[in-house]
Amino acid sequence: SWSIIFTKRGLIRRxxxxxxxxxxxxxxxxxxxxxxxxxxxxxxxxxxxxIFESGFRAFSRMKQQGDVDATKMVDECQRAMRVSLMREVxxxxxxxxxxxxxxxxxxxxxxxxxxxxxxxxxxxxxxVQTATIAMVAPGISEALVATAMGLFAAIxxxxxxxxxxxxxxxxxxxxxxxxxxxxxxxxRHARAHRDS
Numbered sequence: 001s002w003s004i005i006f007t008k009r010g011l012i013r014r015x016x017x018x019x020x021x022x023x024x025x026x027x028x029x030x031x032x033x034x035x036x037x038x039x040x041x042x043x044x045x046x047x048x049x050x051i052f053e054s055g056f057r058a059f060s061r062m063k064q065q066g067d068v069d070a071t072k073m074v075d076e077c078q079r080a081m082r083v084s085l086m087r088e089v090x091x092x093x094x095x096x097x098x099x100x101x102x103x104x105x106x107x108x109x110x111x112x113x114x115x116x117x118x119x120x121x122x123x124x125x126x127x128v129q130t131a132t133i134a135m136v137a138p139g140i141s142e143a144l145v146a147t148a149m150g151l152f153a154a155i156x157x158x159x160x161x162x163x164x165x166x167x168x169x170x171x172x173x174x175x176x177x178x179x180x181x182x183x184x185x186x187x188r189h190a191r192a193h194r195d196s
Contacts, residue, residue, distance in 0.1 A: 001102045001157040004095045008160065012167050015092065019047040019174060026178075032056060032185070047088055047171070048178050054084035055179070059186055070190035077186050078179070085175050092168045096161060103158035110150015117143020 025035060026048070036056040039049050058080035062073040121139030125131045 001099060001106075001153050001160075004099055004102075005156060005160040008095055008099075008164050012092065012164060012171070015047050015088075015171060016167075018049065019171065022047065022049040022052070023178070026052065026182075032189075036060070046091075048175060050088055051081050051084045051175055051179060052182060055081040055182055055186065059189070063190075070187065073190040074183060074187050078183055081179050081182070085172075085179060088175060089168065089172050092171060096165055096168070099157045099161040099164070103154050103161055106150040106154035106157065107147075108150070110147040110154075113146025113150070114143045117146060 022039075025038075036053065039045060039053050040057070042049070045053055055077045058077045059073060062068050062076050118140055121136050121143065124139060125136060128135065
């Protein structure tokens with residue numbers, strides 16, 4: 001679980017930084033065509049840059065077709081951006097289910113180990129004439145280590161799952177907001193293209 005936690009942490013951090021940087025470039029007032037060309041050169045686009053690239057590519061393709069209805073242009077762009085958004089969210093959600101599974105099953109695995117250990121301790125007691133706590137204590141102590149290990153795996157996994165699931169939802173909300181704003185811009189460009 002620790003490997004997944006650190007990998008997911010890095011992915012979400014990189015994605016947030018990339019979104020912040022792209023959003024800054026997008027709202028800087030530059031030409032969309034230039035931004036698209038610069039973005040398209042980068043094969044490692046993630047987040048908003050990927051959504052923008054998909055939407056603007058669809059817009060450019062529809063614009064080159066000539067006399068296309070502005071609404072149809074925008075609908076095609078929205079479809080392309082929605083597909084890109086779903087891919088981005090899917091990429092961010094990878095391994096979250098694994099963290100949830102680790103978090104929910106590890107305590108039971110630890111508890112199972114504890115039960116087996118305690119059963120072995122009592123089985124050892126059954127074989128002696130005089131039973132004392134000193135005979136049982138080491139076995140029970142070892143058995144409780146299994147519970148501790150289960151909790152050691154589960155607690156960070158649950159905390160990480162909740163934290164990263166929240167961050168994915170926040171990024172998805174940002175993506176949706178960006179998509180809506182970019183769609184408005186594309187609608188204006190589509191109307192201007194139609195009227196020219």
